[in-house]
Amino acid sequence: MPSTIRDVAKKAKVGIATVSRVLNNSPAVSDETRQRVLNAIDELNYKPNLIARQLSIGKTQTIGVILPYLTLPSYVERLRGIQSVLDESNYDLILFVAEIPSKRDTFFEKLADKSRADGLIIISLPPTDEQAERFIHENQPVVLVDAYHSRLSSIIVNDIQGGRLATKHLIELGHKKIAYISDYLNTPFYPSMQYRYKGYRKALEEEKIPYYQKYHLQGDRGRFYAQQMTRQLLNLKDPPTAIFAASDTHAIGALDVAQEVGIKVPDELSVIGYDGIRDAEYVNLTTIEQNLFESGVESASMLLTMLREKPSDVYKAELSIKLVIRNTTAPPPNPDNHNL
Template sequence: MTFTPTIRDVARKAEVGIGTVSRVLNNSPSVSEVTRQRVLDVIEELNFTPNPIARRLSSGTTHTVAIILPNLTSPSLVERLRGVQSALADSDYALVLYSAETTERLEELFNTIPNKANADGILIVSIPPTDEHLEHFSKSGVPIVLIDVKEPQLDHVFVDDTIGGEIATQHLIDLGHTNIAFISDPIDTLFSFGAMKNRLQGYKKALRKAGIKFNKGFHVEGLPQAEIVKNLTKDLLRTPNAPTAIFAASDAHAIGVIYAARELGIHIPKELSVIGFDDIRDAEYLNLTTVRQPLFESGHDGIDLLFSTMKQQNGNKPRSIKQDLEIIRRGTTATLQ
């Protein structure tokens, strides 16, 4: 029969109490270095693996981090999630994923997950909380960090999407384009990405600075699914005085735009310039000009900020990490002919 050592076996061989072994396992500073090392040596000798459930009960923590995302399919969200997983790789925390998908599911998650019985810390990605949500989060006492959302009441990792929208549009203006369309997620919905509104504002700001009147017909809204965006773009490109350039609010939107142009026989970039946003992995393959934001790094930084918050006492001022944006010039934008 295989011998499976218990915490009692470790305590007996190390000549300490069970409580001392527990404190060593939970990295308590109240154990002397000599005793700690003796316990660790016995743990290694016996090949002892602590029961995770018992450990959580003894430490009063769940040893889990929860992450709430709008969905698990968006390429940009997947890349952020990769960063989160990378940051957690060397920790003893488990990651629990929650996909909101609908407004009803979002409300359910925001009302139930912020609870110390569910997670030691929570990451919320690309979903701006309402004032009511913020009040509930505060009462829960669970450390929460936002990623891709600027919210002064909570720790957050963000980029300036207004500037992002402005530099993307300015890039097209610098190439001589004045008929510039903007394709984004639906803007005025409860479940829309807050970043989209800011990118729209940046788009309008660049037009205004260049003396170009905003054309409502040039702002098209649709979910970032290739078929949906392709059909919307076809309709846009068939209109009189059609745009010569399109700013797609995400690379996923830009892919749909490229498909539409191909099916209509419109050459990119000679007849139509296209710039995306995010710089997902497919962007380089498609030779897509885009605005790069540090997606992977945002997830990694989010975990670092969350762990720092979890170690601090309550009442500290919320902190923020602002990440840089840059235009990656590839082959889908060109000077207006």
């Protein structure tokens, strides 16, 4: 028969309330008494009733993570960072995948209730003012990643600067016919795509290079759709000499098509990605690297700080980005003839 809290109290020669204080890490217990209780727990192999403990302390001991995709590499890497922090805490991780806006809205409404989770990390899903107000009203701690709201804590990178940095790298190599492929920009998900596009446009404008709509293609997320967009670009009468892909997944899709049709990268086509996923290194992809794992670590650490201190405080952190030059970018072919 499993040991009970009463058995632990009897063996440690303390009251049940004292055992409860030790289990809840209360400072109101002397070191000597705490050690005696811990020894009794160990000897009796006592396992507290999790549900009862949650009810007694008024917490779920869970952190909810809401994100639009589960299998894409950039999200997996962020989740690894989050889990690495929670592994060292008393909190469990629960995932909520919101692939469509209606699911996002449902999760935002239900999880604002603290009886569902003690805190939330929301990735690539910017809340509306009304949704942010509900989180605040319910006193639900929230950290946004790859999303922003002025009244909520967030971990961000400067994606406009990142888009500019990627495009400037191609321009400095001599490219003027630069395409941009991305997810759909007009979407409630992953606003970073639009910011990177703004950086792309900004770099072209700074260098007085005309923007051509034909060189900007957008579609559904994923490698397959990136392949479709790349085929469309390369079939143009005047195809681009370089492609800025809004994610490394898009960029790898572009590399697939270049290999398929016999176009040499980077001699005949330059490709730059964005994110710095592990596959980018494997394929020697030039990319804008943001530390995805670190963004997960920082978001979980920030949320745990809010839970320990003041959940209502708003924290902001901006992580660095950098250009990583590998083997998929080079000067354009026939540099004397690349003008539009």
